[in-house]
Amino acid sequence: MIKVVVAGALGRMGQESCRALVQTEGIQLVGAVDTREIGSSIGPIIGVADLGIKVSDNLAQVIAEQRPDVLVDFTRAGVVQGNIELALKNGVRPVVGTTGMSAEEIKTFTELAASQGVGGLIAPNFAIGALLMIKFAAEAAKYLPHVEIIELHHDKKVDAPSGTALKTAEAIAQVRGNMAQGMPSEFEKIEGARGGNFEGMRIHSVRLPGYVAHQEVIFGGLGQTLTIRHDSISRESFMPGLILAVRKVMNLDRLVYGLENLLFE
Numbered sequence: 001m002i003k004v005v006v007a008g009a010l011g012r013m014g015q016e017s018c019r020a021l022v023q024t025e026g027i028q029l030v031g032a033v034d035t036r037e038i039g040s041s042i043g044p045i046i047g048v049a050d051l052g053i054k055v056s057d058n059l060a061q062v063i064a065e066q067r068p069d070v071l072v073d074f075t076r077a078g079v080v081q082g083n084i085e086l087a088l089k090n091g092v093r094p095v096v097g098t099t100g101m102s103a104e105e106i107k108t109f110t111e112l113a114a115s116q117g118v119g120g121l122i123a124p125n126f127a128i129g130a131l132l133m134i135k136f137a138a139e140a141a142k143y144l145p146h147v148e149i150i151e152l153h154h155d156k157k158v159d160a161p162s163g164t165a166l167k168t169a170e171a172i173a174q175v176r177g178n179m180a181q182g183m184p185s186e187f188e189k190i191e192g193a194r195g196g197n198f199e200g201m202r203i204h205s206v207r208l209p210g211y212v213a214h215q216e217v218i219f220g221g222l223g224q225t226l227t228i229r230h231d232s233i234s235r236e237s238f239m240p241g242l243i244l245a246v247r248k249v250m251n252l253d254r255l256v257y258g259l260e261n262l263l264f265e
């Protein structure tokens with residue numbers, strides 16, 4: 001049985017994750033950490049039978065009492081860093097969906113995991129379709145290097161661009177290198193009109209009610225465009241990948257960045 005604690009358990013992703021984890025054979029939810037509704041029973045909140053698990057705001061205490069195998073984190077940047085460090089130092093494998101960490105922070109945790117000999121995963125997107133979008137985009141960039149990314153999310157999202165857009169840009173940049181999109185002489189009449197700039201690649205972030213998580217990678221060539229689009233139309237889309245990750249990290253002794261590295265190995 002894989003014992004799992006969820007941090008950010010009362011958030012949009014945390015609740016969806018708790019619900020999926022308690023329904024999965026071979027996995028046991030043993031703790032729920034959040035900074036609101038402390039002391040409430042997680043079972044009724046996520047619409048399942050009372051599991052006898054109270055919401056705690058103290059991850060260190062939950063780890064000490066429950067000795068989980070895995071920490072699933074869907075909190076926010078600024079919180080997740082402390083949680084990963086705590087997990088790794090206690091031999092708990094972090095499975096992190098939280099986005100907004102810097103490349104330097106990810107590198108630091110990779111080194112800490114290696115020194116502790118503890119496995120883990122930082123995955124900006126758990127949806128299998130999104131991972132395929134990134135893979136196909138990197139392939140397309142070999143032939144069509146002119147590309148811009150548009151990501152569209154619900155209006156409660158706090159980080160921009162999305163972790164998925166950054167992961168996509170990183171994968172494309174590995175293929176095409178640094179290449180400025182647009183005219184050298186172009187100028188913005190409104191600051192930010194051309195989007196964010198990742199190694200010359202423009203990333204545009206849309207935030208509106210009604211959306212869940214969506215992304216278009218648009219390639220342009222002579223007389224043609226190619227659009228690769230992925231839509232998460234509900235947060236259930238992230239659950240098969242999350243469950244797969246919880247199982248896979250049990251056999252890792254290093255920190256992996258990107259679920260694609262466990263899925264397409």
Ligand SMILES: NC(=O)C1=CN([C@@H]2O[C@H](COP(=O)(O)OP(=O)(O)OC[C@H]3O[C@@H](n4cnc5c(N)ncnc54)[C@H](O)[C@@H]3O)[C@@H](O)[C@H]2O)C=CC1
Pocket residue numbers: 007008009010011012013014033034035036074075076077079096097098099100123124125126127159163238
């Ligand atoms: N990797 C993936 O596939 C996905 C990643 N995400 C990412 O997951 C993160 C969470 O997203 P949502 O669930 O939409 O956000 P949310 O705001 O609904 O949930 C965050 C939860 O964390 C809790 N929290 C805040 N500070 C805390 C602390 N110190 N300790 C414990 N809990 C704390 C909040 O009370 C809240 O319940 C974001 O970074 C988002 O980008 C979201 C969807 C999919």
Ligand SMILES: O=C(O)C1=N[C@H](C(=O)O)C[C@H](O)C1
Pocket residue numbers: 099124125126153154157161162163164165212213214
């Ligand atoms: O905040 C979200 O909702 C999402 N965040 C992740 C990201 O930043 O890429 C994954 C997905 O896009 C949903």
